[in-house]
Amino acid sequence: MAKTPEIITPDDLNKIINGTVFKGDITSNGDFRIDGTLKGGIQSKGKIVIGPTGSIEGEIRCKNAEIYGKVNAKVFVEELLSLRTSAELNGDIVYNKIAIEAGAKLVGSLTIKDQQQGYAARPVEPKTEEPKPEAR
Numbered sequence: 001m002a003k004t005p006e007i008i009t010p011d012d013l014n015k016i017i018n019g020t021v022f023k024g025d026i027t028s029n030g031d032f033r034i035d036g037t038l039k040g041g042i043q044s045k046g047k048i049v050i051g052p053t054g055s056i057e058g059e060i061r062c063k064n065a066e067i068y069g070k071v072n073a074k075v076f077v078e079e080l081l082s083l084r085t086s087a088e089l090n091g092d093i094v095y096n097k098i099a100i101e102a103g104a105k106l107v108g109s110l111t112i113k114d115q116q117q118g119y120a121a122r123p124v125e126p127k128t129e130e131p132k133p134e135a136r
Contacts, residue, residue, distance in 0.1 A: 013030070013031055013032075013033055014028050014030060014031065014032040014033070015032065015033040015034070015035065016033075016034045016035065016036040016037075016038060016054070017035050017036055018035040018036055018051075018053045018054075019036060020036035020037070021036060021037040021039065022036065022037070022038050022039070022040070023039045023040060024039075024040045025040045025041040025042070025043075025058075026038070026040070026041070026042040026043070026044075027042075027043045027044075028042070028043070028044045028045070028046070029044070029045050029046070030044070030045070030046045031044070031046040031047045031048070031049070032044050032046070032047075032048050032049070032062075033048075033049045033051060033054075034048070034049070034050050034051065034054040034055075034056060034069070035051035035052075035053050035054045035069075036053070036054060037054070037055045037056075037057075038054075038055070038056045038057070038058065039057050039058065040057075040058045041058040041059040041060070041061070041073075042056065042058070042059075042060055042061070042062070043060075043061040043062065044061070044062040044063070045062075045063060046062065046063055046064070047062065047063060047064040047065065047066065048060060048062045048064070048065045048066075049065075049066045049067075049068075050065075050066070050067045050068060050069040050070075050071060050087075051068050051069055052068045052069055052086050053069060054068070054069035054070070055069050055070040055071070055072075056069075056070075056071045056072070056073050057072045057073060058073050059073050059074045059075075059076075060073050060074070060075045060076065060077075061076045062076075062077060062078070063077070063078045063079055064077065064078075064079050064080050064081075064082075065077050065080075065081050065082070066082045066084065067081075067082065067083050067084060067087040067089060067104075068084045068086050068087055069086070069087065069088070070087075070088045070089075071087070071088070071089045071090070071091065072090045072091060073091045074091050074092050074093075075089070075091055075092070075093045075094070075095075076093075076094045076095075076113075077093075077094070077095045077096065077113075078096060078113070079096050079097060080095075080096070080097045080098070080099065081093065081095045081097070081098045081099070082098075082099045082101075083098070083099070083100045083101060083104040083106060084101050084104060085101045085102065085103035085104055086103070086104075087101075087104040087105065087106075088104075088105045089104070089105065089106050089107070089108065090107045090108055091107075091108045092108050092109045092111070093106075093108060093109065093110050093111065094111045094112075094113050095110070095111075095112065095113060096112070096113045098110070
């Protein structure tokens with residue numbers, strides 16, 4: 001028997017509206033939209049959208065993320081991270097796939113998620129050549 005896909009309506013969407021400031025950590029099984037301010041971390045098994053008026057200071061862990069607003073955080077995305085034209089992201093990012101629109105601002109390190117180790121992946125270290133012994 002096939003599983004019926006779950007349909008998310010606007011009433012099912014978790015959100016922090018413009019003008020709201022939330023201090024603390026959030027854990028959600030569903031999608032989450034932030035148009036206000038979050039000072040803390042957010043973890044979701046779904047998609048996180050940071051709207052044009054939204055901002056986060058903390059940590060983001062999710063399946064997918066779409067950023068239009070300002071983020072100052074460590075970001076861990078299992079699948080796709082989308083940075084839209086108005087996005088301003090400052091932080092270390094671990095991702096599987098990334099899409100960056102022209103005009104998006106990004107400051108920080110980018111690390112491709114290691115499929116074997118999950119988020120434990122580390123950035124690739126540049127290879128340095130060992131000094132060659134001097135010829136006599």
